[in-house]
Amino acid sequence: MDFISILSIFVMACFVGYYVVWSVTPALHTPLMAVTNAISSVIIVGALIAAAASGAPGAKWLGLLGVVLASINIFGGFAVTERMLAMYKKKDK
């Protein structure tokens, strides 16, 4: 991919992000923040690439540590969101 293609993808995704959350109900601010946090652990993709790279062992260890950190965030982030949403559901009934 050349720079212009990835820049186009980036700009389009920025606009989607901009429009998608405007209608959020105030009660859902915290869960939305929690799920956004979980999603931001997509950085794990970079960490996995670093951990799988051959050569420079130091870089590989940094990648592995990154995988652990991002993985904590993925599992913890989605689980926490699930817990919060379960609580809201009870309150509604």
Add this chain to the structure above:
Amino acid sequence: MEHAAVPAWALLAYLVSGVFFILALRGLSSPVSSRRGNRFGMAGMLIAVVTTLVTHVPMIQGDNFNSYHGPDFGAIAWVLGAIGLGAVIGLTTARKIAMTDMPQLVAAFHSLVGLAAVLVAAAAFLNPASFGILATPEEFMDPTEFAKLGLINPVSRIEMGLGVAIGAITFSGSVIAFLKLAGKMSGAPILLPMRHVINLGTLAAILGLTAYFVVDQSPWIFWTITALSFIIGFLLIIPIGGADMPVVVSMLNSYSGWAAAAMGFTLHNSAMIITGALVGSSGAILSYIMCKAMNRSFISVIAGGFGADSG
């Protein structure tokens, strides 16, 4: 050297995971669809992780750079072990934490994303060849310049510098936000004298060094950018009062997205670019919406310290 070609199916899979993340954010905007939204998020993440695992299997390297002796099962076990370890820690923490401690937990989670971004940037800096971000010889007029092995593509250096800076700011800022929310640090704003001058100076130094990084790839520049960014993250958050912390956490969330996007540019990875941009922009809008809901001025919360009456 060109970026390693990513197979078309992997690009499609990354696109699907991006769409799932959009559906997740959309779903979380309304109580009716919120739980389905969270499931979409999990599915998107699963697709992104599995795709990367399959396309980036660790290989035992042969005698020269492009020859391989089959998959490196030891390294694969390490990677899966790292994911498993994270899963255990993450799930136990999420299950044990008291509901009232949620805001600081989210802040703590952000710091992990920030630190992970710093680690990925450092790994790319230390091992540019395997990330396919080395400059091509014809980009340099002087062949002796290129002979100094491991010259990183100048554009990648800017992206890397920005990625490590935003990641480090996210990390140290989130740590402060966590300490304030958890009551381990006073929620009262700490106002340093001349803080605006110090902050602007540090920011200018980070940007200047990132620009200089393009012409000089010395390690000290990379590490100084990292160190200064850790410091500015700290400086930006200490003057903000405890009452404004939720907005700050949301803002840091947005930063973590930008950090992921910057690293996505470095690695030419569409999953990280799409998702990072989504998180970055929606996080910024969410902070703005939260400010409105709490009747705070967005600019004064972000600039720090002005809205600190109820800390």
